Every structure is written in C-alpha cells, then in structure tokens.
Amino acid sequence: MDDHANKVLDPVCGMTVDPASARFHADHDGTTYHFCSAGCERKFRAEPARYAATDHPAHSNPAALESASPAPAGTIYTCPMHPEIRQDHPGACPICGMALEPLMPSEDESNPELEDFSRRFWWTLPLSIAAFILAMAGHRLPIDASTRTWIELALSAPVVLWAGAPFFVRCVRSIRSGHLNMWTLIGIGVGAAFGYSLVATLLPGVFPASYIEHGRIGVYFEAAAVIVSLTLLGQLLELRARSKTSAAIRALLGLSPKTAR
Ligand SMILES: [Zn+2]
Ligand SMILES: [Zn+2]
Known part of the structure; x- marks a missing residue:
C-alpha cells in the first residue's frame, strides 16, 4: 500500500x-x-x-x-x-x-449489511411472490379488478418502501454527487414503476380510457417489488461471496505464528 x-x-x-x-x-x-x-x-x-x-x-x-x-x-x-x-x-x-x-478483515465475523439485507430480503420475498402471482393470474380469480389493484399495492408497498429503502438512499446520493451508477438506474426505475402505479390506483380518472386493460388501469406494482427482491438477492450473493473471501483470509492469518522465535 x-x-x-x-x-x-x-x-x-x-x-x-x-x-x-x-x-x-x-x-x-x-x-x-x-x-x-x-x-x-x-x-x-x-x-x-x-x-x-x-x-x-x-x-x-x-x-x-x-x-x-x-x-x-x-x-x-x-x-x-x-x-x-x-x-x-x-x-x-x-x-x-x-x-x-x-482493508484488513477484522476478527469478528458479523457483517451488519449482510444481516440487514437478508432480513429485508426474506421478510418481503413472500409479498413479492404473491404480488407477482396476483398480477399474472389474478384475472382468473373471482376478485374484481380494482380490489386486485389495491391488494397488489398493499403487497408491494412494504417491499418497495421498506426493503428497497437503502436503494433509494444510494440513488439520491449518486445523483447528488454526480457519480451515476447502478443505484441511479434501480432507484429511478423502481420509483417510476411504483409511483406511476400509485397514481393509477389513487386517481384512475386522470388516465384516458385507452389505458384500461382487463377492467383497470394497468399497474406495475409487481414489477417494482420483483426488481427490489432480485436486487436484494444479488446483493446477498455478492456480500456472502465477499465475507467468504474475508473468512479465508482470516483463516490464513490464523496460521501465521503469533510470536517470532
Ligand atoms: Zn469528488
Ligand atoms: Zn466504489
């Protein structure tokens, strides 16, 4: 160094x-x-x-x-x-x-970000899966279209707003510092999909009638939720791979003699 x-x-x-x-x-x-x-x-x-x-x-x-x-x-x-x-x-x-x-792997093995991201991922994964299934196959269920939209909103809101919160923080930070990166893209993409769908749910009247499909304004709640879940999964895999590397280096360090003879 x-x-x-x-x-x-x-x-x-x-x-x-x-x-x-x-x-x-x-x-x-x-x-x-x-x-x-x-x-x-x-x-x-x-x-x-x-x-x-x-x-x-x-x-x-x-x-x-x-x-x-x-x-x-x-x-x-x-x-x-x-x-x-x-x-x-x-x-x-x-x-x-x-x-x-x-820079040097420390003795203690805990990785606060890995723990935080796996909590966010596992707690919200069932919601993302449910929102996805409802969006794909919901029109076959005996639920009317606007109720389905509200259920999709309820399922995806915790995923996007809580589990995805660190992504938005990074997105805002990247825009402020001018160093645009992956988080700029994810933040804007997820924010746009969720924001548009929220407006379509709360104020369906502001959209022209041609936007109506299957009896409702098309919404993208499930897309926003699935992107957040997949991104969290990618982060988990990356952080896990990195902590394994650190563990290997720790093991190597453990082999070095503690005192010179
Ligand atoms: Zn600078
Ligand atoms: Zn960097």
Missing part, C-alpha cells in the same frame, strides 16, 4: 485526493479544500457551508483522522472497485454505492 499521509478527502464525494496533483480547489473559512472533479468543486462553491461541515473529519488535516477514528483502532474501509475511497467507518462507496470492506 502506498502512503496516504499526504492525501486529503474531497468533502463533496469523500474520495481521497492528493493536494499536490489535484486540479480543483476552493477556499472557505481560511481552509483550502481539494476536489476530485470540476463537478465536486462546483457543488462545493454553491453550498460551501454544507460540505465544509464537521461530518467530514480530517478533510484538511490527516493527523486528525487518526485521533478521530473510533476505538478498534485504524480500521480503514475501502471500496472493492475504487481503492481511492478510504474512510474510518463502514458505509457505501460514494462512487458506485457498493458496501465498503475493511
């Missing part, structure tokens, strides 16, 4: 930048801030107070990073795809939105 002692954090997106080679700078309150890109500099100049706030410790003083980091000393988190991202607490990568990994 190269020495990051002379690097500072871009206060907008959280990337590390080298002040010596950075081409984008701005002064605020007597401190010079450095940026990864013209986009980040522009955002900073528009609202310097917001980004210069204290939630980015050590943006100008690398020594403060050491003292500010919490007790399990010096655990640095990085993105598997963007090694330039380095921060002293877990979170999502500001560029691609992936969960950050500890």
Whole structure:
C-alpha cells in the first residue's frame, strides 16, 4: 500500500485526493479544500457551508483522522472497485454505492449489511411472490379488478418502501454527487414503476380510457417489488461471496505464528 499521509478527502464525494496533483480547489473559512472533479468543486462553491461541515473529519488535516477514528483502532474501509475511497467507518462507496470492506478483515465475523439485507430480503420475498402471482393470474380469480389493484399495492408497498429503502438512499446520493451508477438506474426505475402505479390506483380518472386493460388501469406494482427482491438477492450473493473471501483470509492469518522465535 502506498502512503496516504499526504492525501486529503474531497468533502463533496469523500474520495481521497492528493493536494499536490489535484486540479480543483476552493477556499472557505481560511481552509483550502481539494476536489476530485470540476463537478465536486462546483457543488462545493454553491453550498460551501454544507460540505465544509464537521461530518467530514480530517478533510484538511490527516493527523486528525487518526485521533478521530473510533476505538478498534485504524480500521480503514475501502471500496472493492475504487481503492481511492478510504474512510474510518463502514458505509457505501460514494462512487458506485457498493458496501465498503475493511482493508484488513477484522476478527469478528458479523457483517451488519449482510444481516440487514437478508432480513429485508426474506421478510418481503413472500409479498413479492404473491404480488407477482396476483398480477399474472389474478384475472382468473373471482376478485374484481380494482380490489386486485389495491391488494397488489398493499403487497408491494412494504417491499418497495421498506426493503428497497437503502436503494433509494444510494440513488439520491449518486445523483447528488454526480457519480451515476447502478443505484441511479434501480432507484429511478423502481420509483417510476411504483409511483406511476400509485397514481393509477389513487386517481384512475386522470388516465384516458385507452389505458384500461382487463377492467383497470394497468399497474406495475409487481414489477417494482420483483426488481427490489432480485436486487436484494444479488446483493446477498455478492456480500456472502465477499465475507467468504474475508473468512479465508482470516483463516490464513490464523496460521501465521503469533510470536517470532
Ligand atoms: Zn469528488
Ligand atoms: Zn466504489
């Protein structure tokens, strides 16, 4: 690993930048801030107070990073795809939105994001499956069309609004930072499908009669729910593969002698 002692954090997106080679700078309150890109500099100049706030410790003083980091000393988190991202607490990568990994696998095996995502996935999977079956085969059931729409709304709302909530957070973050990624796409896609269907359910009168199919305005609740469930499944598989790799590295570390003879 190269020495990051002379690097500072871009206060907008959280990337590390080298002040010596950075081409984008701005002064605020007597401190010079450095940026990864013209986009980040522009955002900073528009609202310097917001980004210069204290939630980015050590943006100008690398020594403060050491003292500010919490007790399990010096655990640095990085993105598997963007090694330039380095921060002293877990979170999502500001560029691609992936969960950050500890640079050195720690002793304890728990992975809070994996636990959180598997809870969201398993609790809402039955709802997604039910919404999907109802949307595909509901017209054969003795339920009238508008009741079916409301049931699909009730089934998919917890999936999209609760299980999918972290995706929307990442989507908003990617748009704010200007680093568009997979989450921008998923957030906008799921949001559009769910939002449109919600309007079609609450205010069916605003749509022209040609939108009516099988006795109701076509809705896409099941599509939104299934996308969220599949995305969660993909995240689970990825996080599990990553935690297995960490476990293998831990096992290797365990084989190294504790003391030199
Ligand atoms: Zn930046
Ligand atoms: Zn990344």
